[in-house]
Amino acid sequence: MARAGCALVSLLALTACGHGGDRTAPGAMPGERGGTFQRAALADGSRLVITTQGGVRVVGTDEGSVSVGGATLARWDGDGGTHTLDLPCAEGDDRARDNCGGMPLVRVPSDVTLTVRARDAGIDVSDVRGELNLSTVNGDVTVQDSGTKGARPHLVTRNGSVRATGLAARDVGAETVNGDVDLLCTTSPDALDGVTRNGSVRVTLPASAPPYATDASTVNGRSTVDIPAADPADHRHRLTLRTVNGDTEAHRG
Secondary structure (H helix, E strand, O other), X not given: OHHHHHHHHHHXXXXXXXXXXXXXXXXXXXXXXXXXXXXXXXXXXXXXXXXXXXXXXXXXXXXXXXXXXXXXXXEEEEEOOEEEEEEOOOOOOHHHHHHOOOOOEEEEXXXXXXXXXXXXXXXXXXOOXXXXXXXXXXXXXXXXXXXXXXXXXXXXXXXXXXXXXXXXXXXEEEEOOEOOEEEEEOOOOOEEEEXXXXXXXXXXXXXXXXOEEEEEEOOEOOEEEXXXXXXXXXXXXXXXXXXXXXXXXXXXX
């Protein structure tokens, strides 16, 4: 009986810990090639945080789940309204090779509130209608057909450019140091801040955009603004475009 009890304890421990200490969260499907995650359901309005030492490509879908490709090593954690998807990059681990400086694909519900923290590669997001908080170093932040009229996206990089097309938002913050900020908006945000140091800042608003209080400045470049100026007492709509070495531009398209 003692030997049987020990064997049962050992079996339970192995089942809980998994191979190599990895754990698969409840409701998550294990991936192929030894990964600990492939797919998990996500409730409406949930917040998803993706962390990676490389880059990532995120696509919004009509499905109510988060999924990664079978060849992508991923780990899933969290409960309640916030979940974390980690794409680890470990030298010597063949399963993590695509995560190191690459762009693995993650599919998410289109209405998710999304935070991505990357490094040494880009972030590419498309068709995600929830809030966006995207940051990387040494890579571009690219957004297509995302956001909603009430969203407040924050797009940040260093040593890379911030580029968005089809962006809907209430307030926009886009920042880099060495790179361009290029934003094409489908809505007229209440406030938009585009800041860089070595690069240009270009903003295109809808043709029906209202007058804006615009602060466009550069040291070594030129500023071009053809959006009607708001009355000095009207602060409902504001544009702030700043750089040192580059141009600043604001247009209605």
